[in-house]
Amino acid sequence: MSHDSAWYEIRLQGQLHPRWASWFDGLTVTSAADGTTVIHGRVADQAALHGVLQKLRDLGLPLLSVARIDSDPAKHSTPGELS
Amino acid sequence: MHSPLLESKLYLPRSRQALVPRTRLAERLRRRDGIRLTLVSAPAGFGKTTLLSAVVAERPGRTAWVSLEESDRHATTFWTYLLTALERAAPGVGEGALGLLQSGQAPIESVLAGVLNELSVLPDDVDLVLDDYHLADGPEIQPGMAFLAEHLPPQVQLLISTRADPALPLARLRARGELVEIRAADLRFTADEARAYLNDLTGLELDAADIATLEGRTEGWIAALRLAALSLQGRDDATAFIEGFAGDDRYVVDYLLDEVLDRQPDDVRRFLLETSIADRLTGPLCDAVTGRSGGKAMLETLERQNLFLVPLDDHRRWYRYHHLFGDVLRTHLRAERGDLGELHRRASSWYEEAGETVAAVRHALAAGDAEHAADLVELAVPALQRERQEPTLRRWLDDIPDDVVQKRPVLAVGFIGVLMSCNEFDGVGQRIDDVERSLAGPADTLVVVDRGELVKLPGALEKYRAALALASGDPAETIEHAGRAIARAVEGDHLTTAAASALAGLAHWAAGDLEAAHDGYTTAARDLRRVGYIADVLGCSITLADIETTQGRLRQAQSTFERALDLGEGLRGTADMYVGLSRLGLERNDLEAAGNFLRRAEDLGPAAGLPQNPYRWRVALARLREAEGDLVGARDQLDAAERVYVGDFAPNVRPIAAHRARVMVAQGHLSAARDWIRQRGLSTDDELSYLREYEHLTLARILLAEQARGDAIRLLERLQTAAEAGGRTGTVIEILGLRALAQGDVDPLERALTLAEPEGYVRAFIAEGPPMMSMLAALAQRRPDWPYPHMLLDAVRRPASQAPKTAGEQVLAEPLSDRELDVLRLLAGELDGPSIARQLVVSLNTVRTHTKHIYTKLGVTNRRSAVRRAHQLNLLTR
Numbered sequence: 009m010s011h012d013s014a015w016y017e018i019r020l021q022g023q024l025h026p027r028w029a030s031w032f033d034g035l036t037v038t039s040a041a042d043g044t045t046v047i048h049g050r051v052a053d054q055a056a057l058h059g060v061l062q063k064l065r066d067l068g069l070p071l072l073s074v075a076r077i078d079s080d081p082a083k084h085s086t087p088g089e090l091s
Numbered sequence: 092m093h094s095p096l097l098e099s100k101l102y103l104p105r106s107r108q109a110l111v112p113r114t115r116l117a118e119r120l121r122r123r124d125g126i127r128l129t130l131v132s133a134p135a136g137f138g139k140t141t142l143l144s145a146v147v148a149e150r151p152g153r154t155a156w157v158s159l160e161e162s163d164r165h166a167t168t169f170w171t172y173l174l175t176a177l178e179r180a181a182p183g184v185g186e187g188a189l190g191l192l193q194s195g196q197a198p199i200e201s202v203l204a205g206v207l208n209e210l211s212v213l214p215d216d217v218d219l220v221l222d223d224y225h226l227a228d229g230p231e232i233q234p235g236m237a238f239l240a241e242h243l244p245p246q247v248q249l250l251i252s253t254r255a256d257p258a259l260p261l262a263r264l265r266a267r268g269e270l271v272e273i274r275a276a277d278l279r280f281t282a283d284e285a286r287a288y289l290n291d292l293t294g295l296e297l298d299a300a301d302i303a304t305l306e307g308r309t310e311g312w313i314a315a316l317r318l319a320a321l322s323l324q325g326r327d328d329a330t331a332f333i334e335g336f337a338g339d340d341r342y343v344v345d346y347l348l349d350e351v352l353d354r355q356p357d358d359v360r361r362f363l364l365e366t367s368i369a370d371r372l373t374g375p376l377c378d379a380v381t382g383r384s385g386g387k388a389m390l391e392t393l394e395r396q397n398l399f400l401v402p403l404d405d406h407r408r409w410y411r412y413h414h415l416f417g418d419v420l421r422t423h424l425r426a427e428r429g430d431l432g433e434l435h436r437r438a439s440s441w442y443e444e445a446g447e448t449v450a451a452v453r454h455a456l457a458a459g460d461a462e463h464a465a466d467l468v469e470l471a472v473p474a475l476q477r478e479r480q481e482p483t484l485r486r487w488l489d490d491i492p493d494d495v496v497q498k499r500p501v502l503a504v505g506f507i508g509v510l511m512s513c514n515e516f517d518g519v520g521q522r523i524d525d526v527e528r529s530l531a532g533p534a535d536t537l538v539v540v541d542r543g544e545l546v547k548l549p550g551a552l553e554k555y556r557a558a559l560a561l562a563s564g565d566p567a568e569t570i571e572h573a574g575r576a577i578a579r580a581v582e583g584d585h586l587t588t589a590a591a592s593a594l595a596g597l598a599h600w601a602a603g604d605l606e607a608a609h610d611g612y613t614t615a616a617r618d619l620r621r622v623g624y625i626a627d628v629l630g631c632s633i634t635l636a637d638i639e640t641t642q643g644r645l646r647q648a649q650s651t652f653e654r655a656l657d658l659g660e661g662l663r664g665t666a667d668m669y670v671g672l673s674r675l676g677l678e679r680n681d682l683e684a685a686g687n688f689l690r691r692a693e694d695l696g697p698a699a700g701l702p703q704n705p706y707r708w709r710v711a712l713a714r715l716r717e718a719e720g721d722l723v724g725a726r727d728q729l730d731a732a733e734r735v736y737v738g739d740f741a742p743n744v745r746p747i748a749a750h751r752a753r754v755m756v757a758q759g760h761l762s763a764a765r766d767w768i769r770q771r772g773l774s775t776d777d778e779l780s781y782l783r784e785y786e787h788l789t790l791a792r793i794l795l796a797e798q799a800r801g802d803a804i805r806l807l808e809r810l811q812t813a814a815e816a817g818g819r820t821g822t823v824i825e826i827l828g829l830r831a832l833a834q835g836d837v838d839p840l841e842r843a844l845t846l847a848e849p850e851g852y853v854r855a856f857i858a859e860g861p862p863m864m865s866m867l868a869a870l871a872q873r874r875p876d877w878p879y880p881h882m883l884l885d886a887v888r889r890p891a892s893q894a895p896k897t898a899g900e901q902v903l904a905e906p907l908s909d910r911e912l913d914v915l916r917l918l919a920g921e922l923d924g925p926s927i928a929r930q931l932v933v934s935l936n937t938v939r940t941h942t943k944h945i946y947t948k949l950g951v952t953n954r955r956s957a958v959r960r961a962h963q964l965n966l967l968t969r
Contacts, residue, residue, distance in 0.1 A: 023340040027426035031418075043340040065254055066418060068134035068312065069342065 015077045017048040021070040099403035101176050103156040104144045111288045120146045126271055127243050128264055129250040133275035135415040136314025139252035140222050152216030155180035163227040165482040183953025184209045187697030197737045199235035209954050211244035211924030214943035224253040233258045244924050279311025293320045301333050308337045314415050318347035348419050362389050367420035368434050372410045379441035432458045461495045469540045472505035484509040500526050501544045507555050516562055523552050550580035550587040557594045566598035589618035601742045603781030603817050609638050629655050629664025636671050643820030645850040649675050666692040666700040673711045680853035680886050685715050690962055705735040722758050731921050742782050749789045756796045764793045775806045779813045795833055804833045832862055837870050848879045857887045905948050914941040919958045
């Protein structure tokens, strides 16, 4: 169990407009071709992750998966990994 | 507690529009017997609140409704709302419990035990609804809720709506068949219900295929169907719209809300978006936020058009947006406008004007204006502390950046007080140092809004250092800082001098220096009286009288209580004074007076008692029972006292468990008393301190009862030396009496009587039983001309004066039946409804019927007042 910041990728049913990025504290919101939405980005800690999940719950959006990923897949680099 | 905020939280939503009848759900919700919890668990927009309000409107019985919010996660806030709602639904039920809760010193189980006890004999059924429970659920309230769910009497059902399953023992309730669950799959509209909604209620006249498509796309999600209906209104191309909607993957609510917003006139659209920043809406607030007029009319229009508004009262005054739509509206607003600072600033100013500091601060923080938020908080600290809103203040401490706080010494000191009252001592010393340093620096770098407070800071800082030292168990340091606080307090800052004097008093008391403790409390009481904190003056009087009693100054203690009573009628703390007088009456062997004082304390009701009174009252009653020779009754009362025990800052110098061990000795239950010694780890070789004196004296009594005279005498001699050195004459009298018994020697008794005579002690001697009588007789023989020993012997020969037991004139129009009297007697005890039923071998329903008749005949509405009235009418005399 990690208490440090980490990258997460959350997949939802349905397509969410990118304007929701600010609602999710600056995480990236991307629509996928298969009608799902991927929210990804770095969250400060587990409490922050649960905050994001709670917001999804509050919008009534069905959750497909939550995965911890190595780093930002969009950039294929590890910014701030060691910080 | 009559703020509009509270009103809207406890407001039972009434459906104003016709609803889709949900017979299949109503069927499952009708059941009441054996069901403890009804759980409606589903995401936002599934009609949970609507369903519950319809259910409780239909069921007989009373409803206690709480609409929870984000800020209700804090335990005291949550329980305050819950108890207030119960109290309103069933007057008298939460009485006393609220005070106990807000004292912050009772475990939640003790607070709830009393409430459950009241509920268990309620003649009517009660539905307790907690709407949006997910907003409050968390570790703070969980233990109390689990206790509540586990102990609910049959006439009370808990109904919870939530977006996430609560942390309650659901599996157990489910296994016992005590849980009704309604989940998303149950709530979503079936095709039939969707048709009823869209066509019958909204008048859209859609065909079956369109309805099926909509139902499929929204998956019966009511919020989405509602939006769909709004977008469809006035469209000629319904089928085309529905097809377009069905073929789109976008988030349903987003899609539909775009459609709805696009179809609104510009002014309505702007209004919806801009006002979405507010948690609650009222006309003038909307005008302030939008910068335009007509807010009230707009809100009424929106309500008529069924546009996302939820009314929060019956007067068309306060509303809020449906949570889900509010979230979506805000996201749209942010995407369109970017910076929402200006809107929040306007909301903040409006709330500030309106005197609603909490909301004003919230919006100032949302506007990113920490400086202004800090200004508001600085001015609000004293009032919020008085109202025990420390949890709110504590949150702000996290929200306002440190550098903003650091240049504001008044605010920084306010926060120090908040941290200390939340028992968070870490880093407080550092904070005090920081403020002192900043005060010593150049004055022009400091920000001070509350000028009047600035001069008080040097005294206040020393006061907090004293409190910090006391918390870390350092009496010497406490006394030193308290002294400096008094020296540095500015003229007229009586609160600081009072607090510092009380802190010094406490430190002296804990160290056993009663004289100095007495001085400290005397000063504290004087200064508290100057600033009108009368309840605290009465609190100090208890301490003063306690010290005086220990010092063997019974007459002084008597006058302390009497002077305190002169401060006014029916003040909070008055009941405690009568309890104190009862104890002194008992010491004079005036059992009648002792009983009368206890009754008077009870008649005054819980509002006249300090948080500790419920347990002190029971301890006093236990003493009376002992004096009457009813040892079983005494132990019952001590057990009851322990259940409602509430500590305070004062040292617990007479623990209830030790008192009970003494009763065990009197009963001859020596092995039980031994167990207590083991539990407390007491031995005759212990280092003696005033704090454990009562326990060590109890140990000596047990040794004596065990015939271990040598050990008892050695311990008593050491105790006597310590008590004499500390000026505790009251204790010395008790020790000398025990030594006389242990040594079979009249000399110590003669000394004890010499000390005791001027103060009128009686009980201290005659309570020791027959062996003491022979010693007194011997003493009377030795000193035939000394009336005091003779008087003591007479007091025993003449049976202790009992209250004349007049049959109790029944002034009732309709007298109580024998069975009702039986129930009433049990109501006066500690049993709950089911236990009373078991005791009388009847059903709970029968008990409830009797209770109902008793209440009617006595003209009361709850258990506590029934018992009080019964005492007044002398119905409970045995």
